[in-house]
Amino acid sequence: MTENQTLNTIFNRSSYRGRFKNEPVPREDLAMILKAGIAAPSGCNRQTPSFIAVDEEELVKGVKQIFPNPSCQTAPAFILVFTQEIAGIDGHFYNVQDYGAAVENMLLAMKSLGYDSCWYERGIRRYTDPISALLRVPEGLRMVCLLPVGVAAEEVHPAKGKKPFEERAWFNLPETAK
């Protein structure tokens, strides 16, 4: 642990798959989380990610009926993440990197505000069309992931199963090349 709260948040964030407390998330916190997503950089500043915060009781219930994930059944709110395939000035697409950075910003914002979450992308894929229909999402926005937002009701474990530092990073030349 350091006194650098940003680093603490980065190192304490983990994928939480437990139950959430039955406590609503204030609108101002959800707005701050959305603003954190918007603050992420994007390739050629195309700003391809968009976000919906879902906190209306009927709509939250509707999302839960569509996405039968046990942890998400207890979440008081959700953030839905959308992408637009807009090419950069070089003709390449950066929209996947863009939403990766934006999702990380939102996960860190949540953690710093006392919430836990999990990045559901693989798990949500087969449910994105009905969820988009429920939320009357404008055409052209493709839903890519869902983040529950809530206060953890169970113990939050640190991120696990991480490879050792040496397998992911090094300084200058690799050991074998020195």
Added chain:
Amino acid sequence: MTENQTLNTIFNRSSYRGRFKNEPVPREDLAMILKAGIAAPSGCNRQTPSFIAVDEEELVKGVKQIFPNPSCQTAPAFILVFTQEIAGIDGHFYNVQDYGAAVENMLLAMKSLGYDSCWYERGIRRYTDPISALLRVPEGLRMVCLLPVGVAAEEVHPAKGKKPFEERAWFNLPETAK
């Protein structure tokens, strides 16, 4: 501004393209930045991003000779980011999202430690092969971006050209559907 340092870091991060001060970046700070990258989540925990911190004078000079970006010419160190195309358990690839999240973590870690940077991906594409050769990067790692690390020598401006909140995010149903 809030008292939440994590949110402040998120909102103060911007793409810095000015000159850097002629001050080395301590190894412990570079290590912390790399650890922040490692701490990012990854699809199916495949941990597809890898990172090299370049701070040896001859190698830093070598990167600058290959990548003729004016701002980077004054950087005392670089972080190079690599990806591996490893499929998740569903056969889909999440490696681009993975490095998007990892890069954002590193940009935030830098900002929180007093450094500024810029995510060079489009600009670096034509130079990744010679840079990888210079750094004797193991086979199978594909370089995708470069982040200079240093103390800004010029004024750091806030991120600009952002669309208004309403064009990127909303609560529940879109206005027109209510």
